[in-house]
Amino acid sequence: MKKWTLLLAGCTLLSRLSAQETFPVNGVADKREQCYAFTHATIVKDIKTTLQDATLVIRKGKIVSVGNDVSIPKDAVVINCKSKYIYPSFVDLYSDYGITAPQREARGFDFRAPAQLNSNQKGAYGWNQALHTDVDASGIFAVDDNKAKTLRDAGFGTVLSHQKDGIARGTGVLATLANEKENLVILKEKASAHYSFSKGTSTQSYPSSVMGSIALLRQTYLDAKWYKGNPTAEGVNLTLQYWNEEQTLPQIFEANDKWAALRADRIGDEFGVQYILKAGGNEYQRLKEMKATGATFILPLNYPQAMDVEDPNDARAVSLADMKNWEMAPAEAGLFEKEGIPFTITAADLKDTKQFIANLRKAIEYGLSESKALEALTKTPATLIGAYDKVGSIETGKLANFIITTGPVFAEKTTFLQNWVQGDKYDVKNDGWSPVTGTYSVTVKGAAGSKTYTLDVKNENSASIIGTDTIPAKFSFDGKLVKLSFGETKKSRSSIRLSGVSSDSSWQGNGVDTAGNNLYWTAAFVKALAETKDSARHKMPVKLGKVTYPFDGYGWEELPKQETILIKNATVWTNEKDGKIEGTDVLVKNGKIAAIGKNLSEAGARIIDGTGKHLTPGIIDEHSHIAAASINEGAQSVTAEVRIADNLNPDDINIYRQLSGGVTSSHILHGSANTIGGQTQLIKLRWGLDDDGLKFKGADPFIKFALGENVKRTTSQNNNRFPDTRMGVEQVLNDAFERATAYQKALAADPTTRRDLELDALVEIMNKKRFITCHSYVQSEITATMRIAEKYGFRVNTFTHILEGYKVADKMKVHGANASTFSDWWAYKVEVTDAIPYNAALMTKMGLNVCINSDDAEMARRLNQEAAKSVKYGGLTEEEAFKMVTLNPAKALHVEDKVGSIKTGKDADLVLWSANPLSIYAKAEKTIVDGTVYYDIDRDQQLRKQITAERTRLVNKMLAEKKAGGAVTPARPSFQVILSCGDHDHHDGLFTVDAGDEMNNTTN
CATH class of the missing domain: 3.20.20.140 (Metal-dependent hydrolases)
Structure with a gap:
């Protein structure tokens, strides 16, 4: 028989007793201690330890004990968690929760407008206002329960928050998501230091480019090192003073792009700093390089949406690279795991935090293991920030930060019921505490006797009476009150109307029949409903395209290799004293020009016929x-x-x-x-x-x-x-x-x-x-x-x-x-x-x-x-x-x-032309760099066919997503900005080029 447990109405949150005696109390002080015992739960302490039918005891916002043989204190409020799961609440290392976003004025360098050459920051600060080393997030942090709720509902209990503005962003604050005073939720005031390539709200003209941001960072490292020993020569420079103080903290760099991650890591290498790198979602395209950084990454789950490509004119404007990224981006976390690259997961970049769990489950569907997902949300971030003694697992002495769910935390049908933060309960979907689905035996007693019915309940608002005929029933259950009405036959309507309440082991209450006779009824749980396959939601194994280098239609699935090549019988333009030599062979070996002459041979060499063709440097x-x-x-x-x-x-x-x-x-x-x-x-x-x-x-x-x-x-x-x-x-x-x-x-x-x-x-x-x-x-x-x-x-x-x-x-x-x-x-x-x-x-x-x-x-x-x-x-x-x-x-x-020139011993950088290279009809058939064929006209023709096929596949996949009711966004043309000598870059952190295949658009 299924047990039904009600949370006692009197079991409300108690006022927290703490050192805030310094805060005046408006009313009567409540010094009662908070003590709860969660019994009969499946408790996942960490990724290695899961306890069945276990008990968790918390008091004053901390975990007192956890295990299978735990004594329950006499003053504890006991909460029966049978069939429930308890997990540590998640930790997010990249948030701006509680921090007011700075005003983003028009910024950057515009050669048509007067430039702001100097910083407008008041005080004894450095020369560049994009360096906000003075920002202390704990000093501007404010609890915001509305925003905290969206994060708690996604499973988070702790966040590392900072002001996302500027190239050097000051320090971050580690805080819980409890709805308490700021002094009670802050776990670490100065928990981290933050950087980016984006000048943010700075209106100062410098820097106006990515390379300018990098130079500013490099120069600041040098200046700060010098400032340590020469403060009198410099005078007071608060920017450098704070910079130096922050170097002992975990260093977090917002890269948001695969190449930017490498740029940031090289700055760190130059100055002996290992950054934690905030990713942007395309890093899976260069896993080898990402691993070589030795960094831990913070991975967002902000996946691109399918585009509406139903109109073929819209479809042709979308680059293949963008479509490939839409398909493959959800696999990033799984690919990082497979490659052995350490990472955490963040809700940052999501327009709607409600999408976090759905996107996380998608990452799991695309290859991320559930254990690694849990680790990336608990132990790894807590360890990186030096707070694993407080959060990240369910252990004695740690904060009582945990979520209660109806099943394994990442399972598709699992519901998050509650998120407890610092011992306070925050409902997520508490009406699902007692799952109502299942088959029940309903006994109705009246003056004419009793009758038993079989009731199948699909959810809180849907049920039916099962007998010779299946009779629809009107049903509702809010976790406490039950309402049920049904007819004895298909022809009769609402002949029986019942209402009642749930008790520990059954439902019971009163009702009336059509004639108005009083009824007494009970219902007992019989069994769970059989799992039914939903063909509409049946998920096929995920099939993805391949990562290419570069990530577009003309990239390589495997990088080309240096070859031994013998080009035979070509007209060779040596650019040396020999000039042009007709009918000549050139041997390429180990990336160099090994020999030039007639009738050359080389065992195992790739032979290229140059007859009628021209070979040039x-x-x-x-x-x-x-x-x-x-x-x-x-x-x-x-x-x-x-x-x-x-x-x-x-x-x-x-x-x-x-x-x-x-x-x-x-x-x-x-x-x-x-x-x-x-x-x-x-x-x-x-x-x-x-x-x-x-x-x-x-x-x-x-x-x-x-x-x-x-x-x-x-x-x-x-x-x-x-x-x-x-x-x-x-x-x-x-x-x-x-x-x-x-x-x-x-x-x-x-x-x-x-x-x-x-x-x-x-x-x-x-x-x-x-x-x-x-x-x-x-x-x-x-x-x-x-x-x-x-x-x-x-x-x-x-x-x-x-x-x-x-x-x-x-x-x-x-x-x-x-x-x-x-x-x-x-x-x-x-x-x-x-x-x-x-x-x-x-x-x-x-x-x-x-x-x-x-x-x-x-x-x-x-x-x-x-x-x-x-x-x-x-x-x-x-x-x-x-x-x-x-x-x-x-x-x-x-x-x-x-x-x-073509000379023995020089690099084998060669071009085989179809005709005289000065002719407008000449085509480069093969372009060789260091003995590696990087361009081949025949391969190019084959790639064009593959691009067409791949584009068609991805367009059809996007169309299928739309047809299945998935969210789509209007098709976006993929532009490539082609820079030239006089271009002034509108810089905001990084620059990416999307258009990679023959369908791209260009803008000068």
Whole structure:
């Protein structure tokens, strides 16, 4: 017989007795102790220990005892938990509960509006207002029971809360979700330190890019270290003081993206900090790299919704990458578990916390084990924050934070009944405490005798009488009161009406029949209802697509491997003294060019027939802006501290597109927004590798300078950033190197001099350890810049754009500069009025090393054709022209010993063309980097078919989701922002590129 247990009406929450005697009592003080005993429960103490038919005793908000042989105190309120489960309440490490969100004003850098150059924070703080190290979450924390309820209903009992604003966000507070005074719920006032790449509400112009945020963090670590020993030299700097105090706390970094996670981890590695990384949901796309960080991740369960792709025009605008991510994102936690990457789970990022449990169950459906899910919500977060002695398991001495459920906590049909926090009961769905479903024997007694009926109860509002015929019944049960009415036959209506209450072992009450005769009735539980399969909810095994590298249609399921390759009988453009050699073989081995000649052979080599085809060195783009999350840090006139290397984006589809145009190396430049911009990064287009794998190892470091209109910004009437004239640009250069000279002398005299990342880069230039590529147009500025360089003992390595180069080629030759120019761009702004298409040829004939560059993601796919224009405009030979996109940029970038020509011992960066590479009809059939085929025209054709099939599969899957009644969102086009030299990034933490397949859209 089923037992029914009522929670006593008098068992209400008692006022907490504590040290708040200092708080006045408005009324009569209640000093009764709280003591409860939960009996006959299945108690899951932690992931390793589950007790059957056990008892839990709590007093004064703490666990007194738990076990199978527990003495129940005489003053305890006993709560029968038969058939109930008790679990430790969850812990969330990434919350802003109780913290008022800061006002988010218009922020970021806008070159069309006056810039806020200095911090507007009052007090003895540092120079940048995006550093909120002074924020102490415990000082602004306020209990909010309405918001706490949504989290308690999801199973949480404790949260780590902080103000989600800025790059350095101050400290977090660890608090329970009890509805008590703040001083009673706070477990740790300063429990953690928080960081991000997002400047948040700061209206200060710097930083305006991802790389600027990274530079600010790196410089602050250096400044804080210096401040420890030099407070008198600095004076009072509260920003650095608080920063130093917070370094002993757990360090939590909001990355929100797979590449941002790697960027953050590298900052931590540089300064000896292991961050706990807040994820964004796409980290499963790079599990190997995530594991290598050694970090614990905080995983959100904010999965993308299916899109409404019923309209084919809407569907074609959605990238394959976005559709793949919709399908695979719920598998992230399970994939992390499989890979052995430690993680916790958070309700952060969810628009509606009510979705948390449903999404968690979806994660389990997609591969996450229930034990790991529980661990990620209890022990792991509690341990990370140093609070496992208080929360995270059900053990004697810990806080009485636990949830009571109707079954295993993550089972689909399980209901959360109550969440007890610090010994206080908070109902979640308490009317489900006594589950009503089942078969009952109902006995009705009246003057005419008694009759027994069989009653099947499906839920609190649905039941039927089972006999020869099944008779519908009107039924309701609210946990205490029962109402039942039914007819004896199908033809009669409501012939019997009953009402009553539930007791410990049965229902009983009174009623009347149709004639008004009084009745007495009882009901006893017989058995549970048989489980019925709901075909509509039957879940098939989850079938997912595959992770590719990069995560789009043109990615690799397995990264390509270096091969031994023998290319036979091609026309080889050596770029060496041998020139073009007909009918020649080239052997590639161990990533290098091993041999060049006729009739070569190599056992086990992959043979590629080059008959009728042309083999050239890979094209090198001296001036590019692809594969980066941000390009300009334009907030200041000198930002030599920022590095393109810090924000490479290996997912950029332009890497693949440019491989299809024969490009094997690209020099990724900072933009032209400031006089001295950021440090550049030479990459090889190793499609599929991570950001570090793209870097051209061993190459000399460069930096971007700029002159002219982009820098002085006279096109904006609101510009308030110096300089405002061309002569001002010259003065900025002079001043920068004056400061660098003084800094170098100070370092030599005192090695403890405060490190300055900006000046470090300038000192490298003066010491010929870093080299300049300079955006330039007007001859007067070019000449002035060479004079500045000569004054400080260095040279400008390369003038890029250099459209008036033909006017000053003689001076450039004497100075020792290279030229990197466009083939025939002109008339796109005032300072290019004197540009001519003969520029490249004229500079070449003057004896300069001349390159043709792209500065444009689309043009880079046809640099071979851009080079060919100088055959027409200037009469260069084919080989001279082709060297301008191969050997000449290799020389300008100081890597001619590795790339730029086909020579034994050089890197095997090669392109096999279908025709003369200077022809508009030539196609790159195979592009090889370091002996690895990264582009193959035949594979490309096959991938296009696979992309079509995969898109069709995913569109149909989304349509099925809609048809089944699942939530869908309007289709969103997937945009790729293509950055260029003059772009000013609207920075808010991170930059992602969605569009990966042939259906993407682009915006300049």
